[in-house]
Amino acid sequence: MEHVNDASFLRTCGISLTAILVVHWTRSWVSRRTRARELSKLGAAKLSQRNLMRKEQRAAQPPAVELSDHVRDKILHMSATELLDAISSGALSSVDVTTSYVDRAREAGEELNTNCEERFAEALADAALCDKERAEGNLRGRLHGLPISVKDQFHQKGCDSTMGMQVRCFHPADEDGLLVGALRAEGAIPFCRTNTPQCLMVPESQNNVWGRSSNPYDLTRGVGGSSGGEAGLIAANGSPLGLGTDIGGSIRIPAQFCGIVGFKPTTKRISSMGIAVPRKNDESGQHAVVGAAGPMGTTVQDMQLIMEIWCGSKVWAADPEVAPIPWERCDFSVAPSGGAERKMTFGYFTNDKFFDTAPACARAVEEAVVALKKDGHTVVPFDFDFFDACVNYVALMSADGSLRCFKEGLEGEDLHEMYSFMNWMACTPAFIRSPLVKLMQLVGKRRLAALVGCAAKKDAYQLWDQVIVQKRVTRAVLKKWQEAGIDAVICPANGSTAIPHGMSTKLNQACSYTFVWNSLNFPAGVVPFTHVRENECEYASVFNDPITKDAAAALRGSAGLPVGVQVVTPPWKDELCLSAMHAVECGRRHFESGEMTNVNKWISADTGLLKGK
16 A cells, blocks of 8 residues: 555656646746747837838938039049048038938948948038038048948947847947047048848848848848948948958958958957947957957058058057057059059968869959969969868857857847757757767768867867867968968958858858958958859869758859958058058959959949849
């Protein structure tokens, strides 16, 4: 009888425990869903606020100046440097310039969805004040009266820094962050904030607040990420100069996809103060790979406008962690032949051994080599196997395990589906991961096996071990660099051109050409060079895995898309990097005939889209 009672007691305990667990799980699930709905409403309210402001501004009084289509078109096709010269000489007013870009940015924002918060009325008022101050002989600084766009990550007075995260809506900054403030003090006019991916870590600018940004060359394709909205707006001539950030190619990938210039400086050359991070409490303890803010625009010379201000004493005074190295102005003079006056020695490669490049991406580098040689530069091969370096980057960035820091930073919002492949790699249980990796190796899926194997959560020792690998690779690359006697390396800007919407899930691995330089902390920039030809829309790779299949699908129908060349120099050689980028920019003229090589020539000021698209 006692045994029966014991069994009955145990059965009752089991049922009770199960019921408790079910109730607890149900309450937890309901709580999470309730929180997710609350955040969804918050994001929807933020989008509605922007759209309502658009309608109100359209219904407001007409612009302060009426510009002819010819004048407006001329303004929109000028570089930031040319605009500043024109404003300074009196040929144009700041109101002329700002009005033109406000109108254009509004068109691009509505058609391409590149914009987040639009500060158009505020910018036009500030432009009028800049003109008044100029007439009185009072100039704020080197950027007096120039409108600029800002990635939705930089703190700006009166604006949210959402980074595509619902929880960050309706938390406006009380004042400008350090970098935005430094530019505003020099007379810049921030007039538009631009879209990003949720959490900033995929090459496609889409999120649950602002939606998806489209490429002006092809509306079915993305603008890249994470500074994608910025690149799309600049490519559509909706902004003369913009601010981005880059921790894995977030400036350079969009520059490649949209056919603009972008530059990632050496970390610690630029302050990170006043820049939001997609982590809980806006704080990150991840310092193995550190991002950097950088400029984006239409010419290499325009990059210097931002760099010389950000590398100034006012920024050093506010942030003692920044290296107090003054910016040495680059010589962008051009020889009578049209090439860069300064002669340099370049190394080059077209394949990093981790992601085989698309045909047009390889051709862009090969043509740049020819162009540089024609202009009197020395160019030699730079053959290095970056496979382990690319895997090491993924290992470092996944050390928290299960994308924990992103998920905590979202504070209840679901992780966007763009992260599904990354999330699967990070969340695979250890008892499955090990045999799965071995199986992948047995069937010849070397790259996929390496990615799955390295994406596990790491303890302190394992993380430090990966940092050792990072340092070894850095030393090996620098040694190779010195042995080759080169100033800079040119290589593909990405393994692919702009990808169709929704395909960033696996094709973030095509960004190996950019994220390896983040891990090594080399300054790097992208210069638009050519466009995809009709016979370059097929893809082949030595890797037989799902990533290759997606890459092949992404290249179909890619004719006409822009293709850039990436330029890289050793750490702290930022000025040298811009000089090398200028040499590549000058060399582009050798291949311009009959090709769409300058994005600005192919923009229709009437429709807000690129001609022929």
